[in-house]
Amino acid sequence: MIVELEQAIEIINKNIKIKDETEIIDIDEIENRILAKDIYAKINQPPFNRSPLDGYAVNSSDIQTASKNTPVKLKVIGSIYAGDDNNIIGEIATAVRIMTGGSIPSGYDCIIRQEDTDYGDKEVQIYVKHTSYQNYCFKGEDIKEGELLLKKGTLLNFVHVGILASQGISKINVKSKTNILFLTTGDELINIGDKLTSGKIYNTNLYTLKSRLKCLGVNVVAKTFKDDEIELAKYIKENHKFYDAIITTGGVSVGAKDIIHDTQKELFITPIFNKVNLKPGTPAMFWKYSETPILSLSGNPFAAVVTFELMARAMISLIGENVSIMPIWINGTMADKFEKASNKRRFIRAFYHNGIVNIKVNNHSSGAFTDTAYCNCLIDIEAGNKGLNKGDKVKLILF
Amino acid sequence: MIVELEQAIEIINKNIKIKDETEIIDIDEIENRILAKDIYAKINQPPFNRSPLDGYAVNSSDIQTASKNTPVKLKVIGSIYAGDDNNIIGEIATAVRIMTGGSIPSGYDCIIRQEDTDYGDKEVQIYVKHTSYQNYCFKGEDIKEGELLLKKGTLLNFVHVGILASQGISKINVKSKTNILFLTTGDELINIGDKLTSGKIYNTNLYTLKSRLKCLGVNVVAKTFKDDEIELAKYIKENHKFYDAIITTGGVSVGAKDIIHDTQKELFITPIFNKVNLKPGTPAMFWKYSETPILSLSGNPFAAVVTFELMARAMISLIGENVSIMPIWINGTMADKFEKASNKRRFIRAFYHNGIVNIKVNNHSSGAFTDTAYCNCLIDIEAGNKGLNKGDKVKLILF
CATH class of the missing domain: 2.40.340.10 (MoeA, C-terminal, domain IV)
Known part of the structure; x- marks a missing residue:
């Protein structure tokens, strides 16, 4: 059956199985992975009422008359830097020197930025009035303990690494990587490093698509086969179950050694489609052995790249539910x-x-x-x- | 000096040193690296005159009268599959069975596709006439031995891996990875895994930007410092020479513990710019110790991300001459x-x-x-x- 590209992708979509295995990994390694479970905030963020600037924590009711001409003088009863334990309790007509990120002592309800004071050490003159909770970051203002932090299915990047770190979360549950078996076929293929003898070519597809698969974030096992349908059929029979999908290159055309056809016969399989109505790479095939989808692409390096980009990326994206792999x-x-x-x-x-x-x-x-x-x-x-x-x-x- | 973002990037550009170290690596690992030297083709591609389809190699002068009604009969003197050694010499009024990718014997100048024949084994009937070199891929048609294969400065991806493989080239010279020292500072910072005590927060920036740097393909060494300018100055003094640039977060504002200012004093350095006219992250600074550029960003996680994306990516892109790192x-x-x-x-x-x-x-x-x-x-x-x-x-x- 010859199909249009869009039909091909629909057929692939119906015939793959979404990968449901998950694994727990370190947040250091989550980039481009898919979050497998909702994550809830373990702590309030910020964890305490926090000063957003360098200045003085005061009580707004103490400074209602303050102005440049009529400053209000407050006793400075302590100082809190970022990271300091907060063991001060604010009293009427006092202030605490506080730095950005410092924990605001109870009893104070606003922060005066230092530029609006005389920077006093023991006593400070306040030149402005403030309303209650002005310049005041509330504990849990960013996110509250127990709230949904990250949704299942999120494609994770460096921002999520940081968000998890801010919660002290070091390990999370992500979808396991998709496992792809990648098989190149052809009597003409020589490994790089080996001598190129008459009639042979280097195995371009092996390197091109192994690299592409690696960059798409899947696990790849790559192997090369001679034009031997018995060997290839045996290998697929014995190994298909370890993979979420198989991709092959070569042997899809109509020549005497286009062995994918014969491999399918060996396995008693009929392809689901055996041609795509586009150029290059028309003879691409999609078939299944047991539950394992197999996408067989042309052995021509450019045709292999085109059909890989158009169909294999879609297949891998659908299996791993990772939209970033789908071509744009x-x-x-x-x-x-x-x-x-x-x-x-x-x-x-x-x-x-x-x-x-x-x-x-x-x-x-x-x-x-x-x-x-x-x-x-x-x-x-x-x-x-x-x-x-x-x-x-x-x-x-x-x- | 406060600068506009565009000025900041210009200043960074003037003050970095383009990394000129190179290294030889396996083509398996070249993705996102920059090619350090022009590469010339080692072999013709294809390495031999190649059949582009499944059919018969013939001599065009033998089949000038061929048509469906007046087929020309030729003796089939052999067959060549892809990968076969080519030891046949074509003779007048003969043909050779040939498959896609097969090496065309000398003496033949075109390929008849099998659909235009009777698929004969010992003798074949040819139903069409062809011109000389029709359906004929010349040796070196894609690239000739000695021609420029890949230009110095190319940003490498899976396609280049394949092109190199097709030439049997397994190792190449690329620019060495940029080495970044990433320092987070703050008495308030707690490592994930440790207990969050009063007034402390988890070190979000360490994880966010370490992940970001890793994904940009640079080597990162990350360390966290307390608000101690003596220690920080000492560390920079002793270690700057091992890195292409240093990025710091925290301590850039005007509070009593904003230690980057004091670290600069310790090192007798004046910043090249000490504010950028944008929000968030205004107090970002750019300075140098000896020849090592240092970009100091706000400790606020969102401000750190914004200024990292706008300025640190530009700096890293310029040092490594890797345009893919520049924000788009x-x-x-x-x-x-x-x-x-x-x-x-x-x-x-x-x-x-x-x-x-x-x-x-x-x-x-x-x-x-x-x-x-x-x-x-x-x-x-x-x-x-x-x-x-x-x-x-x-x-x-x-x-």
Whole structure:
């Protein structure tokens, strides 16, 4: 069955299982993870009534007549710096020297900033009047003990690390990382480090997509297979259960050694879709062994990248419920022409910056990969397009 | 000296030293690093003349009369699959069965796709004529041995990993990671895991900015100091030379224990700027000890984040010549009001999605940090703004 891209993603969505395992990890390691449980505040934040500035804690009723010309003089009975234990009780007609972050003693209800005083040590002259609770940060003003601190499902970043730290929380429950088995196939593939012999090529896909998977925050196990459907079928049979999904490259076309078809026969499996109506990477397939979804992509390095970005990212995002992995579609305006007509829906590589799209590549053939070095997006060209002109609006995804 | 944000960044730019150390690392680890030297192609890509499809290698002069009705019959003298050693020499009136990725034997100048033949084994009927070099990928068509493969200064990602792998290159020279010393200061700070005693708070900044620095790809050493300028000055004196820059939080204001001022006196240093004309985080300072730039930020967690995003990211980006670390300014349209007037230029947190900006936060005081959990951007509000209305265009940076 040949499907449109949007159908392909819908089919993938229906056939994956959302990962429900969770694990407890240190807040040092939570970046880009998904919070698995609601977290409630353990303490009030701030933990005490706190001075927001450097000055004097006073009682507003003592300074109602204060002005520059008629200062009110108060006895300074102590000082509180940030971090000081607060063992002072405020009395009528007294003040306490207090610094930003200091705990406001009970008996005082406002803070006079030091610029509105004579900076007195034993006695202080206050030059302004204040209302009750002026310049006064209440205990629990940011968040109160027991309130919802972070919602289940939150995509965590450095801000959340800080919020958890402010609560003294050092470990939290997050969704376990998605486990991906990544298999490259092909008799022609040579590992880097090995000598390139006649007819062979280095295994580009292995390195490209292993790196991509790593950067998307999943656990990857990568292996390379010869064009041997018996071996590949055996490996999938024995190992599928350890993974949330399998991605393969190579062997999806119609040649004599396109072994994914034969591997499916070995396993008595029919693909759910076996072609996607787009270029490059049309022969991409989606199938399942037992409960494990398998996305099989073209072995052509550029086609593999395009279909990985369009479909594998969606699959991984859906399994891990992590929206940050889903490709983002944006709009851009062409700065160049792309003169070729497209019968099929086609994705071409380009460079997007500040709304503008530059075609940086001379050779758009999917066999050419090197020019992708200076591209950062894929332009979505609809079927039947006669060519893009300067100024045309296009839809694209960033990679 | 109080400076505008743009001046501050200019001053930082003039006072940092671009990191010129490089190191050789595995291509498995190059993501987000900066290529230190031009890299030239070691081999032709593809390494041989390659078939782009499944079919038959033939000589175009043999099939000039071929059509569905007048097929040309050729003897099949062998077969070449992807990965096969190519030891066949093409002869007149012969063909070779060839699969996608197979090495085209000399003597043949085009590939007929199998759908345009009778799929013959010993003899094949060809139904179409082709021009010379039709369906023929030339050796070195993507890149030729000796050509520039990747430019010095390239920000590396998974695509570059693949391009290097396709050349069999396993190690490359990249700029060394920037080394940042991150110091939080304050008598009030308690480590998470320790008991929160009266007047103390957990050290939010330590965790927030350590996480942020880690995600920006720098090496971080983090330490916490009491409000003791002698100790802090001593530590900076002895350790500054091991770092490309130092970032501190806390102690920049005008209170009795705002120790960064006293630390500078201890070291006989005058700050290059000691205030930035924006809110929150105005008292941020920039100074140098010997050649090491030091950015000292407010201890208030939200102010620290704002000034980190605006200035520390710029500093780190400039030192490592890594543009991906520089904050990106984008435009958005307000979906909500923000009713407060701003005397000073002010940055408030919000949530940006698809061009639309939502104010998610009730308490915009810089003392409130928890609500930042659901924000992803900082709106830049100019001095004198009377408040933002729904539909207003705003400038913002994403964090």
